[in-house]
Amino acid sequence: MEILVCVKKVPDPAENEIVVRRDGSDIDRDDLVYSVNEWDNYAVEEAIQLVEEHGGSVTVVSVGDEESDEIIRRELAMGADAGKLLDDEAFHYSDGRGVAAILAHAARQAKYDLILTGAQAEDAAAQVGGMLAAMLDVPYASLVVRVRVLDQGKLEIAREIDGGNLEINQIDLPCALSIQTGINEPRYVGIRGIRKTASVQVPVLGAAELGLVPATVGRAGAKVRKLDYFVPELGQGAEILQGSREEIADQLIARLKGRGVIQ
Amino acid sequence: MAPQVFVYVAHRDGQAADSALELLSAARVLSPDGLVIAMATGWGAELDQVCREMTGRCPEVWKLAHEALAYPNAEAIRKCLSGVLPSGAVLLLAHDTLGMDLGPGLSIKLDSPFVSDVVAMDPPADGALKLVREEYGGQVSTHLSCDISGGAVLSIRSGSFPASEETAAGEVRDKSSDIGDLSCGRRFIKIVEAEAGDVDITKEEILVSVGRGIEDEDNIEIAEDLAKALGGVVSCSRPIVDAKWLEKPRQVGTSGKTVKPKVYLALGISGSFQHLGGLKGNPFIVAVNKNPKAPIFQVADVGVVDDLLEFVPLLTERIDNQ
Numbered sequence A: 001m002e003i004l005v006c007v008k009k010v011p012d013p014a015e016n017e018i019v020v021r022r023d024g025s026d027i028d029r030d031d032l033v034y035s036v037n038e039w040d041n042y043a044v045e046e047a048i049q050l051v052e053e054h055g056g057s058v059t060v061v062s063v064g065d066e067e068s069d070e071i072i073r074r075e076l077a078m079g080a081d082a083g084k085l086l087d088d089e090a091f092h093y094s095d096g097r098g099v100a101a102i103l104a105h106a107a108r109q110a111k112y113d114l115i116l117t118g119a120q121a122e123d124a125a126a127q128v129g130g131m132l133a134a135m136l137d138v139p140y141a142s143l144v145v146r147v148r149v150l151d152q153g154k155l156e157i158a159r160e161i162d163g164g165n166l167e168i169n170q171i172d173l174p175c176a177l178s179i180q181t182g183i184n185e186p187r188y189v190g191i192r193g194i195r196k197t198a199s200v201q202v203p204v205l206g207a208a209e210l211g212l213v214p215a216t217v218g219r220a221g222a223k224v225r226k227l228d229y230f231v232p233e234l235g236q237g238a239e240i241l242q243g244s245r246e247e248i249a250d251q252l253i254a255r256l257k258g259r260g261v262i263q
Numbered sequence B: 001m002a003p004q005v006f007v008y009v010a011h012r013d014g015q016a017a018d019s020a021l022e023l024l025s026a027a028r029v030l031s032p033d034g035l036v037i038a039m040a041t042g043w044g045a046e047l048d049q050v051c052r053e054m055t056g057r058c059p060e061v062w063k064l065a066h067e068a069l070a071y072p073n074a075e076a077i078r079k080c081l082s083g084v085l086p087s088g089a090v091l092l093l094a095h096d097t098l099g100m101d102l103g104p105g106l107s108i109k110l111d112s113p114f115v116s117d118v119v120a121m122d123p124p125a126d127g128a129l130k131l132v133r134e135e136y137g138g139q140v141s142t143h144l145s146c147d148i149s150g151g152a153v154l155s156i157r158s159g160s161f162p163a164s165e166e167t168a169a170g171e172v173r174d175k176s177s178d179i180g181d182l183s184c185g186r187r188f189i190k191i192v193e194a195e196a197g198d199v200d201i202t203k204e205e206i207l208v209s210v211g212r213g214i215e216d217e218d219n220i221e222i223a224e225d226l227a228k229a230l231g232g233v234v235s236c237s238r239p240i241v242d243a244k245w246l247e248k249p250r251q252v253g254t255s256g257k258t259v260k261p262k263v264y265l266a267l268g269i270s271g272s273f274q275h276l277g278g279l280k281g282n283p284f285i286v287a288v289n290k291n292p293k294a295p296i297f298q299v300a301d302v303g304v305v306d307d308l309l310e311f312v313p314l315l316t317e318r319i320d321n322q
């Protein structure tokens, strides 16, 4: 099975406090620590496991900048066979549709049986996978937590829906799936594993190489424009307890007593 | 001319989802005095029942009946809607597991702008719509704009708009004959219900809930000790289940359990809407988080800004010593 996995470089939520720039134009990116989107790691692991069992190869692709090279190499270290970086000035400020259009052009350059994305990225828009599938005119299923290969070019997949119930579907290949967290346990890769991929070529493809009209993506092609970032007016919010650690604990105990939680 | 606004009504067992009335309120922002049309897809008596229910709310309800729509398979619904929606339509749907499946691809088929998980919007001016979304798990918000004069697909976050109180004496328009071929490459097989666990967190009054801030599987003990001291049980956020540190039936949230405790202690939980979506009944919420800007502090009653690994053992000790 030939599998394409779309991966995105995002600020690591565990490592960063997200702060809006004073002028609201963006978040402050100066000292951000980036990593691969959590959901995409699960997608790459799933692809690798499928190929381990059924043969084929895994290609990871990212729309990003030079720094995205590092996250592609991280996924190569996990066991992906090839990587592609899609980078061009014309791609900057794309909306979700623009990102999907760029990925669709990359997907058309080879014959993939399966295309995986994460369920969502840090913008939590959860849009690129479904858009990409529609552009390629292949069946799609979101929030997938189980994939089983059936014969005759079909998969059985489970989508996780409300309350953790599973919706079981059959889907024809080629298709696109968005992967939900928890589907597997992504393998660990260390710095040394990533260094070993240094000799692997990760081609950088721009609009020309992808055969894409620049004005259809990026700022020019965006149907949705991001105007600014802001921190919403805070409501009343919690009463933040003050004092030493011991004092705070005792205040909290008093509150819990008031609620009858502690006798 | 203002665009025609449609609301896609999800339903189950013949009843419209709670989201329907919220979508109608959102539609009113886009079309303050215009006609808002509700539409429902399905098959048989259940669909008729939902359509009838919606006529109490909307002057016009489009019924789209087809055997292939008996189960809400987003692939079939997308084909149906992209065939029947007039050009320039603005469609609102819920940002839930069906909306996420349906919306993005539908916007491509309709060649319309798409904005997901919308939490607020301003009335459009000259076709330009300004919307608000959250990013980074609610740590920051963004304003977006799009031109909806040629149509749009917008998915709306649950709880962001009030349930509409409008009433109507509407009528059902059966548009089923406009439905074209719905064959698609994905077939619904069955639903497998989530399994029950050793404890039923939905029945507990005191929940000590841990999130990614617990940092390590071995630290879960800290929460168990506190739960024991308080006479409650341990629940958790999704990443703890993903890491297999606790069992799925312990997960609180839209894709886990809906709980209604009297007291909820959120330890190292950021407060994503999918997590809070499982917290009902207006409990007394205590949040312990080392980030003073964590969104959980917006909904908590009492907050402790501290490292939970330091604070929680101390708290347990002081409770035990009482």
Ligand SMILES: Cc1cc2nc3c(=O)[nH]c(=O)nc-3n(C[C@@H](O)[C@H](O)[C@H](O)COP(=O)(O)OP(=O)(O)OC[C@H]3O[C@@H](n4cnc5c(N)ncnc54)[C@H](O)[C@@H]3O)c2cc1C
Pocket: A005, A006, A007, A008, A009, A026, A037, A039, A040, A061, A062, A063, A064, A093, A094, A095, A096, A097, A099, A103, A116, A117, A118, A119, A120, A121, A122, A123, A124, A125, A126, A127, A128, A129, A222, A224, A225, A226, A227
């Ligand atoms: C400086 C800046 C300006 C921006 N301006 C705008 C704007 O004007 N209008 C606007 O709408 N958005 C804008 N964006 C956001 C934007 O381009 C998002 O990256 C885009 O919407 C897709 O990401 P997402 O988070 O929505 O992806 P989601 O749809 O939430 O991600 C789902 C999955 O799609 C795949 N995927 C997503 N992005 C990529 C990628 N880059 N490469 C490979 N796979 C990917 C991954 O598998 C991911 O798990 C801006 C972003 C930045 C940083």
Ligand SMILES: Cc1cc2nc3c(=O)[nH]c(=O)nc-3n(C[C@H](O)[C@H](O)[C@H](O)COP(=O)(O)OP(=O)(O)OC[C@H]3O[C@@H](n4cnc5c(N)ncnc54)[C@H](O)[C@@H]3O)c2cc1C
Pocket: A013, A014, A119, A120, A143, B137, B210, B211, B212, B213, B214, B215, B236, B237, B238, B239, B240, B251, B252, B253, B254, B255, B256, B257, B267, B268, B269, B270, B271, B272, B274, B275, B278, B288, B289, B290, B291, B294, B306, B307, B308, B309
């Ligand atoms: C379709 C869908 C359904 C979902 N369903 C659910 C669901 O049912 N339930 C659910 O929970 N999530 C669900 N999610 C995931 C959700 O979006 C969030 O990713 C998740 O809730 C985050 O969990 P968290 O708060 O534990 O982790 P994070 O968001 O990573 O937050 C960890 C918090 O811990 C704090 N922290 C870190 N270290 C410490 C320390 N030492 N002391 C104190 N504080 C510390 C940090 O400041 C941070 O606020 C769903 C997502 C999708 C896409």
